Amino acid sequence: MNHKPMEEARIGVYVCHCGTNIAKTVDVAEVARWVGEQENVVVARDYKFMCSSLGQDLIESDIKERGLTRIVVAACSPHMHEKTFRGACQRAGLNPYMFEMANIREHDSWATDDRAAATQKAKALVEGAVRRVAHHTPLEPLPVEINPNTLVVGGGIAGITTALELANAGYHVYLVEREPSIGGHMAQLDKTFPTLDCSACILTPKMVEVGQHPNITLLSYSEVEKVEGYIGNFTITVRKKARYINEELCTGCGICEEKCPKRVVDHVFEAGLGYRKVVYRPFPQAVPKYPVIDRENCTYFLRGKCRACQIFCPTKAIDFEQEDEIITFQVGNIVLATGYDLFDARRIPQYGYGRLANVFTSMEFERMVNAAGPTGGKIVLRDGVTEPKSVAIIHCVGSRDKNYHEYCSKVCCMYSLKFAHLVHERLPDAEVYNFYIDIRAPGKGYEEFYHRLLHEGTHFIRGRVAEVTDAARQPGEEGKLIVQVEDTLIGKQRRIPVDMVILSAGLEARHDSREVSQLFKMGCDFDGFFVERHPKLDPVATMTEGIFIAGCAQGPKDIPDTVAQGAAAAARVAGLIHLGTVMMEPVRAYIHEELCSGCRICNTLCPYNAIVFHEDRQVSEVITALCQGCGTCVAACPSGVISGAHFTNEQIMSQIEGVLWDVRRNGNGKQPTVNIQQSTANVQQPTVNEP
Amino acid sequence: MTESFEPVIVGFLCNWCSYRAADLAGTARIHYAPNMRPIRVMCSGRVDPQFVLKALREGADGVMIAGCHPGECHYVNGNIKTLRRYHLLKRMLKQLGVEEERVQLVWASASEGKQLAEAVDRMTEQLRALGPLRWPERVLGEDGRGANGHEAFVSAIEPREEVAA
């Protein structure tokens, strides 16, 4: 099984310096010189920046002038520049799949300081690519039509923005929201920083627009259950949960809610600070306007009695018999805007939330200061009447802490400043303390807002709070909550007695984000946030074609950033719809029918059911449109008659031989005496100089 | 600088998770042993046991197969199939007298650059301790016909023309 390269292979190899990114660690000139001596290699060069237009010109002119039939570029990760160089090949008239990339930056020069070992590894990677490319065959990308409808998951400000952008551009959108109303977290807020505009005033018109838009199908109180297909052709199955309200008949008059005799603590919209009825709309401006019966708490469902809502409903819209509805539809693209969960402050017991009555979370405080909230906007202690004379606001609760979340939640500093302002505004005599590690105020008008709070007389104490306790030590502490902290600017431990403590809880990924990412077959990082295609250059696309992300589902961010990302995702989707078709990588499996034994092992292995068995001919066949190119069937075929385009056995076997050039017993390499010195000292600081 | 044995590891990295984990390790400038030479496959499920045997036969001292975590496969469950194959392969290699540590299956998501780098470091350490594989001597025996009385077995996985070469 010695894989002889095809006769006509004339290979050009280009070793990139990437400035000093590669050249500093890998002896690029030596690699180019050495590979020039290898079989089938006609041209071998090293060059400062291969991805530059001059670098690409080099490839193009060599193809034309030297009659190259295959190209290898040793540079960065193919995820960075494979497309770039394929383009160069194509412009020179070479099929773009006659190209292979060797990753000697991310996988080599950046991963070690040892020049000798890095150079040796670079040679191995380049030789692997050279041997592989010799077996490449011309391939054509597969065109796929794009269905112009789009699914948007999540009806917070991110999803609302995406849906409206697309709908206003004339495209149809299915907006799926889990809760009874759209609006998301933004609907819970009172004021928004730093301009202090009223959150509801700017959000509710957009919610209404969504509810009335002819291009938007709003599926609230619904969840996506199944996602099938691929870019251009997704089939979506949604469960529309029973509201027990006939939407045709309901006018949204609210009488049912008024008459319902039972109330429960509202842990969602009111963040646990207030109550709601069992038949309820989360808030008066809810979109859609229809209420929902909370089956778990409803007296009728629990004991078969009551029916107060049904008795009083003027339009007979209450329907206890209603069942969940399963809806299926087709879309071409998907935008996930599923938002965030607030960090559960009870996980840090030393801050006392759940034990000490007057410790509140930030979301509780948002509801408290909201004029439509449980206290009508009055700032009071848990007893509902006493106004606090002193308030402590603790930053970084659950954020910037390896025990919980290592990342900075980005919005807490600013909303904590906003809270301080609101306390000053409503309780002018109250003392306000902000306990912070660093004040992070990067944004338009943000730093200025911080200065405004300094002016308003907020006490800023730099130190992460150690604990909040009711254990008084000194006379002044009796009956108070004591915030114990190191004032790091003084270098002394301080104990500040206050009446009220607000915990500025961080943002975390939705508790079920992992399941959601699996449902949509896309990536989720360690913290549970969805992974973008590129952190800088492609922040709304994902690794999965046709699936985009927006808002806090991707990572903590404030409203302006969320809106920008929602609109960006819409623009990306609109671009694809406008294009009508996309080209897909032709990495697909193919069964050589004449050799197929009909054992059917591959049939059950395929996760996409893309392999059908023809009873008449007793052979299996891959449906190209369904195949995603994973290659599992290729590896499993006992007769070895399934080939995976661009990942054939010959290609991989040759690559194995190549990467082992120096240790092969049959190969041209001598037994190596590689001295790899584990570098220890002088660990480099990461530098930001990616091209 | 010490004159010590440096193992060569062939790494089969899945395009969606582990390959990107290795990219991330580089981007984050996490330094780790340069002994692993990665080969990209679309899914760890594409790793044919033949590839592993080929690599060991061609002089690698170990093979690392790296894929997405179970339940996070880009292709639904390709990695589960890898896992099953891996266990069968391990059993076979054990019979041939190849130490367990030489073929390892690792899960690394795209965000786990550090974990992947640590896995490479760990495996490199283990193989340094084990020493070179020396497939011909160990598996084929002096006469190239199988060292442990596995002639038939060996001939099945070891194509004849190669043995002769």
Added chain:
Amino acid sequence: MNALTRASRASPQTFMQEVVAATPGGDTHLELCLQCGTCGGSCPSGRDMEHTPRQLFAMIAAGMRDEVLKSNTPWYCVSCYYCMVRCPQEIHITDIMYTLKRMAIKEGYYQESTAADAPDFSETFIDFVENYGRSFELGLATRYHLKHHPLSAIKMAGFGLGMLARGRMDLRPTKIQNIDQLQAILTKAKELSNGSFEPGGAS
């Protein structure tokens, strides 16, 4: 093992590397200090320390060797581990305090600190352990107090009588049977740690 730990173990160059190298048990994460003050805020004896642990870490990073080793801070550490479990960067603070104590003793710095007696308490304690295999409260209290606080020794005498009266203190130390074995182990351990403060240090 992280880069700092690796570099420190190989050949400590900075004061921070020295401290890391002398602290056993995996990565100390000392280099990750955010200066947030969780340690200083949590410390039950923090009010009597000359420097909060946080300040000490900044001083270590700044290479202020003399000031760090003269500080009373490590000697006021009560090993309650509050700082260590609360530290958002998972720094092994308590272990680092032990390291600083060892370094201060070795270099004689502690005599200048306001907790100059503390090392002697530890040494008196382990002296009994090394000779008998068990601790001996009466002996410890008598020897330590007579040496350092002769006045309070009188007060302590009452305390000791109370302990004796309640059967909570013995007049003679208990000796383990195989004291030779223990002494051989400890001698060997000290020999192994020679030249460094800790296992796995510079060698």
Added chain:
Amino acid sequence: MKYGYYPGCSLEKNARAYHESALVVAKRLGIEFEETPDWNCCGATEYFAINALAGYALVGRNLALAARQKLNGQGNQLVAPCSACFLNLSKTDHYMAESPELAEKVNSALAAGGLSYEPGSVRVRHLLDVIVDDIGYMTVAEQVRKPLYGLRVAPYYGCLVVRPDYQHIHDEPEYPLCMDGLLKVLGAEVVDYPVKTHCCGGHMTQISEETALEMIRRLLKSAADYRADVIVTLCPMCQLNLDAYQEQVNKHFGADYHIPVLYFTQLMGLAFGASPKEVGIGKEFVDARPALAKIQEEPPQNAKQKRSRPPKGALPMPSMLSHHKGGGQ
């Protein structure tokens, strides 16, 4: 169930009451202890300050001896009732596993005495954890003969059993509830003691009396503020500091605290029907008898009443996270 038993120096002497009551309780609960032969001191908080490797070797000898005990075929479990002993034993085992370098050096030292220790071969347990986790509240409840009705107790855990919790056995290092649950099973009224995991000062009484007395005062004040009759502890050092120094605290701060400090095993023994003498009552400096006299035959009236409803107009109170503990076998 058979466990190795490492009493430690304190239980031999000043915490004799802990030792005696632990044995009484163990017997009633069917726990069998086999003392590790010829154990030595764990070094408390002192040895690591002088020589770290010798400190680990000192503890290593105990682990090596415990590993040799070979108890009823099960993986050896070693119970240490003293917090400092518990921490030092589990810390040494943990760090030896974390750092092969440390393990190698400790073993070279142990070899000088003909011993060796493989990290992980002994599972170090604290007595409280054994009673709550292995035995369980149900079994404890079955043994209660004289419930502690009417006795208000402040459960005091101190530091080293709950922190740093190398083995992740504790429900919550900041606000543990397992001993609270145990004391409730005994019929006592458990106060929500806010400083339950604060430090008693350890050896600070010997280094800086001023610092130490203040730390002890805080604990006594909080117990008094919560009107506790007894502070219940699981650590000899905590018991000694709070009990033996209480008089000094009173003198120093002009206070008047009289709060007896008992081991949880002493209260368990009493509830199981043992005599005060059997469980070492009388060895404490602050006499426990007046407090124990408050124990009633019947549960107090107020405990039977339902929790009073919050006043009208009050905002809902969030719940605490619950960690299930005390399931038993």
